[in-house]
Amino acid sequence: WVVDRVDKNVAATSPQIIEAASYLKKGEVVAFPTETVYGLGANARSDDAVLKIYEAKGRPSDNPLIVHIADSKQLQEFVQEIPDYAQKLIEHFWPGPLTLVLPKKNGLSTYVTAGLETVAVRMPAHPVALALLKASQLPIAAPSANLSGKPSPTLAKHVEQDLKGRIAGIVDGGPTGVGVESTVVDCTEEIPVILRPGGVSKEEIEAIIGQVCYDQNILDESQKPKSPGMKYTHYAPDAPLTIVDGSPEFLQSFINREKRNGKRVGVLTTEENKDKYEADRIIICGKRSDLKTVAAHLYDALRKFNEEPLDVLFSESFPREGVGQAIMNRLLKAAGHKIVAQSRFE
Ligand code: TXA
């Protein structure tokens, strides 16, 4: 077991990266930072290595993994054809937090794709991830490096909390940055479909290729999801969470009611509103005026609620624009879709 701290601008030839790459080449699993969240990497060509990922995470075997590459030429090895709009997305957003689902060839372990005819691929924008990909010379299958069901890790210590003793090591490159996972886009249809909102927004994608739509599942959670990972409960803190869409005063009224019943209450808020609540634990996850800061701290905030015993949790709501779409998607999962809107009380 090793935790290696590396400088963000580490080279592919540095000893720590070469060591981590040697574990990957030996078929071990290693956690590493990407610009979104920490990934749990393994050689995507090896059945044994990929199975270790599912085992370490306790991940259901029908939920496929994303393949990470350092050079778009590597796509030829395991992707059949790339539609024009996908090529444009690659040119514009790679390296970056955008994953493309494309028709696959047979170059990879079938466990990566969990039996599907498609493969999800992305080129991460983190210098440490790119250095590791270059040093290993491998396509790396990597889900988020958390135990299945927990919030994704945005700090090396989150990976340690979940996976210490279950994986070969962690390359610690500090906080990840974007904080929510990549946007997953299905590129097998004439019009691309967003299967998971993430670090690149629908608006940004539309500005490059025009029409794109959300999978029905994102709009209406009762539909059967196309991205297998979207059907599992995720991100939930130990205590039940409710999202409150309204003013801080409205949210405080919920806190007060719980407190009258002797409950210990936690609240997830923002810089702007932090002084407006009275609760047992107040966690600030960024600035409402800059939703990127909220995305960056969201998962750490959700993990912090488990640091002390709390009975009930409330969160502010966020506008579903830009990265706000990904923030609300993850918060709703963490809350098991419990949301109350002030407008329904007025
Ligand atoms: O930002 C990210 O994407 C991070 C970092 C580590 O790159 N990775 C990540 O992986 O979030 P994971 O495994 O936690 O999420 C992958 C998502 C899942 O929802 C999975 O179901 C979906 O991508 N997915 C993978 N392959 C797919 C495919 N062939 N078709 C549809 N969805 C797929």
Ligand code: MG
């Ligand atoms: Mg995940």
